[in-house]
Amino acid sequence: MQAIKNLIKKSRIKSPWLLHYDCSSCNGCDIEILACLTPLYDVERFGIINAGNPKHADILLVTGGVNNRNKHVLQNIYAQMPDPKVVVCVGACGNTGGIFRDAYNILGGVDKAIPVDVYVPGCPPKPEAIIDGVVKALGILAEKSENLKNCVEQEDDR
Amino acid sequence: MAPTVIPFGPQHPVLPEPIHLTLTTKDEIVTEAVPQLGYIHRGLEKLADIKDFHQLVQVVERVCGICSCIHAATYAQAIEALMNIEVPPRAHLLRVIWSELHRVHSHLLWLGLFADGFGFESLFMQTWRIREKIMDVMEATAGNRVIISVNVIGGVRRDLSPEQCQWILSVLDDAEKEYKELGKVFLDDYSVQKRTRGQGVLTREKAYELGACGPTGRGSGIAQDVRQTGYSGYAMLDFEPVVENDGDSYARCKVRYREVLQSFDLIRQAINKLPEGEINVKVKGNPEGEVITRSEQPRGELLYYVRASGKKHLDRLRIRTPTFANIPPLLAMLPGTELANVPVVVLSIDPCISCTER
Numbered sequence: 001m002q003a004i005k006n007l008i009k010k011s012r013i014k015s016p017w018l019l020h021y022d023c024s025s026c027n028g029c030d031i032e033i034l035a036c037l038t039p040l041y042d043v044e045r046f047g048i049i050n051a052g053n054p055k056h057a058d059i060l061l062v063t064g065g066v067n068n069r070n071k072h073v074l075q076n077i078y079a080q081m082p083d084p085k086v087v088v089c090v091g092a093c094g095n096t097g098g099i100f101r102d103a104y105n106i107l108g109g110v111d112k113a114i115p116v117d118v119y120v121p122g123c124p125p126k127p128e129a130i131i132d133g134v135v136k137a138l139g140i141l142a143e144k145s146e147n148l149k150n151c152v153e154q155e156d157d158r
Numbered sequence: 159m160a161p162t163v164i165p166f167g168p169q170h171p172v173l174p175e176p177i178h179l180t181l182t183t184k185d186e187i188v189t190e191a192v193p194q195l196g197y198i199h200r201g202l203e204k205l206a207d208i209k210d211f212h213q214l215v216q217v218v219e220r221v222c223g224i225c226s227c228i229h230a231a232t233y234a235q236a237i238e239a240l241m242n243i244e245v246p247p248r249a250h251l252l253r254v255i256w257s258e259l260h261r262v263h264s265h266l267l268w269l270g271l272f273a274d275g276f277g278f279e280s281l282f283m284q285t286w287r288i289r290e291k292i293m294d295v296m297e298a299t300a301g302n303r304v305i306i307s308v309n310v311i312g313g314v315r316r317d318l319s320p321e322q323c324q325w326i327l328s329v330l331d332d333a334e335k336e337y338k339e340l341g342k343v344f345l346d347d348y349s350v351q352k353r354t355r356g357q358g359v360l361t362r363e364k365a366y367e368l369g370a371c372g373p374t375g376r377g378s379g380i381a382q383d384v385r386q387t388g389y390s391g392y393a394m395l396d397f398e399p400v401v402e403n404d405g406d407s408y409a410r411c412k413v414r415y416r417e418v419l420q421s422f423d424l425i426r427q428a429i430n431k432l433p434e435g436e437i438n439v440k441v442k443g444n445p446e447g448e449v450i451t452r453s454e455q456p457r458g459e460l461l462y463y464v465r466a467s468g469k470k471h472l473d474r475l476r477i478r479t480p481t482f483a484n485i486p487p488l489l490a491m492l493p494g495t496e497l498a499n500v501p502v503v504v505l506s507i508d509p510c511i512s513c514t515e516r
Binding site: 020021022023024025026027028029030031032034035038039040052054064065067069070073077099100102103104105106123124126 | 216
């Protein structure tokens with residue numbers, strides 16, 4: 001049983017699957033995220049795959065600020081992702097609301113709706129910066145999965 | 159069998175952006191499609207109350223990150239028309255060069271996503287590989303890959319040196335050679351044609367009636383291209399609108415494929431005709447009056463309405479984007495489509511939701 005747990009932990013960190021959701025970004029960040037997947041940057045060499053299904057994903061990449069209409073969509077997607085999960089917020093709008101901070105339909109950054117682990121600044125951030133953010137997220141994912149394991153073991157002991 | 163209702167979006171693997179379509183299907187055939195919008199509405203036009211008319215250039219660039227340069231240029235055109243500013247010819251042609259670079263990168267992006275939409279992963283990768291060359295040009299000439307912020311009211315803020323022009327021409331030659339090889343796959347491949355021919359047919363009459371614009375309209379035989387009106391530097395260049403007559407997804411793909419080649423040609427023409435001189439003029443005072451300007455975005459006709467009353471802040475800024483005009487034609491295309499082909503048909507209008515909802 002321990003061997004299987006170790007294997008799951010290792011493969012989770014070795015090959016994280018991404019889910020991308022566009023909150024209310026201008027597309028700039030979204031096309032840079034897509035550019036990460038293509039031959040020049042090619043994050044697939046790190047085992048990273050862009051998944052379409054929240055239930056398959058380990059890392060949630062969010063772009064753009066939150067508004068009243070997409071807030072519950074984002075929370076729904078976040079709730080559907082299995083633990084451990086990490087949220088990476090890409091771009092100035094997602095971090096704080098950015099240039100749209102004062103617009104009437106923007107509530108603010110992504111952290112107004114769901115907890116965020118890594119903030120990637122830039123308008124839009126370069127693909128290198130996004131990859132850097134995802135690599136940072138992997139460290140947090142390893143930590144979270146360790147904590148999760150401890151929780152489960154304590155539960156088992158009881 | 160009773161009709162089944164299938165929700166499509168807002169989070170869907172084929173859509174980079176959220177739009178929701180409620181599809182009513184009968185035996186796998188779509189009978190009705192109802193859209194729901196508003197997931198990325200930001201209230202951008204209202205920012206005209208807070209930001210002054212110079213700062214708004216940076217705001218309108220962020221209407222859409224894919225065609226940001228064209229948004230800024232159109233807005234600048236509107237203010238320049240209000241304030242009677244004479245933009246130097248060099249600035250006009252520089253705007254054309256960056257706008258056409260944006261068109262090339264936008265169409266390559268779309269061709270890649272379209273290939274991904276019908277499940278041709280390697281074609282997607284190849285198209286985006288070529289697109290990176292264009293992004294390199296953007297980064298080298300303007301300092302940023304996506305939102306390049308070269309436009310200001312009264313001209314542009316960056317210049318191209320003769321060496322840079324030569325380098326751009328050599329990159330374009332490279333990119334064009336590789337792009338033409340991909341064209342064989344996009345236009346002649348059996349399996350690609352199987353997925354795109356006859357899908358989402360929009361007749362010429364229907365397209366005209368529903369107000370389709372840009373490549374969606376031109377794919378149905380409507381020869382409308384706002385660049386033909388000769389705004390900015392386009393009056394100095396020589397080109398014909400690209401038109402196809404079939405009105406299906408294949409025709410729209412072919413229009414965009416040929417438009418990339420046309421844009422390569424326009425950039426070459428603009429670089430060869432680039433006159434010496436100033437790149438911007440000083441702007442004094444505030445705008446007054448109202449004006450409508452139009453321009454051709456990669457997705458179709460873009461319209462800006464500006465009303466000002468001699469103050470720093472505009473009274474009203476109204477933006478009408480091409481995808482807004484192309485959603486009614488999309489809803490007309492969807493009935494009769496198989497459910498598996500819905501992504502292909504939705505992508506074929508090149509939806510840009512952040513433009514539509516602003």
